[in-house]
Amino acid sequence: MRRPRLPLLPLLALAVVAPLSGCGSQSASSPSPAASQPAAAVCPSDWAAGWQRLANRAGAPVYCPGWVPSPLSGQISGQYPGQGSRSVTVNKDGSYLVSLIWSDASGEVHVNFGGYLHSTAVPRCDDVETTNGTSVRTKVPCFSDPSGTYRVHGVTATLYTVNRGPDQWHLLYAWKYRGSLYTVSQHVAAPLTYSQVSGDLKRMLNELVLVEPAG
Numbered sequence: 001m002r003r004p005r006l007p008l009l010p011l012l013a014l015a016v017v018a019p020l021s022g023c024g025s026q027s028a029s030s031p032s033p034a035a036s037q038p039a040a041a042v043c044p045s046d047w048a049a050g051w052q053r054l055a056n057r058a059g060a061p062v063y064c065p066g067w068v069p070s071p072l073s074g075q076i077s078g079q080y081p082g083q084g085s086r087s088v089t090v091n092k093d094g095s096y097l098v099s100l101i102w103s104d105a106s107g108e109v110h111v112n113f114g115g116y117l118h119s120t121a122v123p124r125c126d127d128v129e130t131t132n133g134t135s136v137r138t139k140v141p142c143f144s145d146p147s148g149t150y151r152v153h154g155v156t157a158t159l160y161t162v163n164r165g166p167d168q169w170h171l172l173y174a175w176k177y178r179g180s181l182y183t184v185s186q187h188v189a190a191p192l193t194y195s196q197v198s199g200d201l202k203r204m205l206n207e208l209v210l211v212e213p214a215g
Contacts (some may be wrong), residue, residue, distance in 0.1 A: 041066040041153070043209040050077030055213040058094040060117050063182060066207030069109055069192075069200045072100045084109070093117055097166060107190035111204070112166055114183040120176045125164040140164065143172055143183075152206050157184075171197055173205060184208075 043051060043064035051064035054076065068074045073082030076098055080086055084102025098113040116123055125142040128135050143160035150157050150173060157173035163185065171194075172185035184204050186197045 041207040041209045043211065044074065046081075047074045047076070048211075050075055051209075051211045052214065053077055054088065054090070054096060054098070055211045056215075057090050058096050058115060058117065059213055060094050060115065060180060061178065061213070062096065062115055062211050063113065063184075063208040064211050065113065065184070065204050066209055067203055068100060068111055069186070071102050072109060072111060074100070099166065107192070108187055109192065110170070110187035110189070111200075112170065112172075112183070112185045114166075114185075116181040116183070118180060120179060120181045122174070122181070123165075127164065142167065143174055150202060150205060152202075153208070155205065155208070157205055171201055173201055177210075 055062045065074045071083035076088055087099045090096045094117045096115045101110040123142045124139040127140040128137050142165045143163050145162040147159045147161050155175045157175040160172045163170050163172045167185040170185035170187050174183045186201055188194050188197050
């Protein structure tokens with residue numbers, strides 16, 4: 001599997017959720033346990049209201065993470081209990097991005113949860129190449145270089161190792177559900193290694209909980 005390559009130019013940073021610390025999280029400096037046989041996942045009680053509110057606002061199912069890497073928290077409403085920050089963006093069509101991020105002098109932990117509703121196509125991102133002072137802007141897939149799949153709880157998620165936009169320099173898993181595309185990604189950056197990020201993503205996939213909109 002190839003390591004993530006640096007895209008030519010950072011793309012629009014879509015405000016979303018950043019890594020938090022909370023129920024079931026672990027130290028960012030320690031390796032994440034590899035996912036074994038997954039048990040029934042649960043959306044933590046203090047996180048559930050925020051993800052339900054997101055599902056209602058999007059008018060579509062969303063995935064609550066039963067676990068996120070420390071020092072992040074998956075609580076996306078009310079006072080944020082994790083370190084770092086979070087952001088939640090919902091577009092007019094209901095597509096959303098939740099970004100959880102923590103950083104200091106030692107490095108960064110950054111996780112994104114995305115929902116691209118009403119389409120299963122990989123979204124397109126701007127890409128700019130500058131040669132001899134001349135810039136050319138094109139549209140390219142936001143996720144590329146597919147590198148295998150991971151199956152759990154009825155989900156078949158494809159791993160992408162070259163990503164753009166808000167998922168630049170991340171490993172990203174994407175899967176389809178009810179005519180929409182969902183993603184979870186994590187930045188490969190100190191203090192975490194590529195292997196740790198890969199393990200974190202598989203654990204998050206194992207512990208995703210589908211939240212339906214109320215009504």
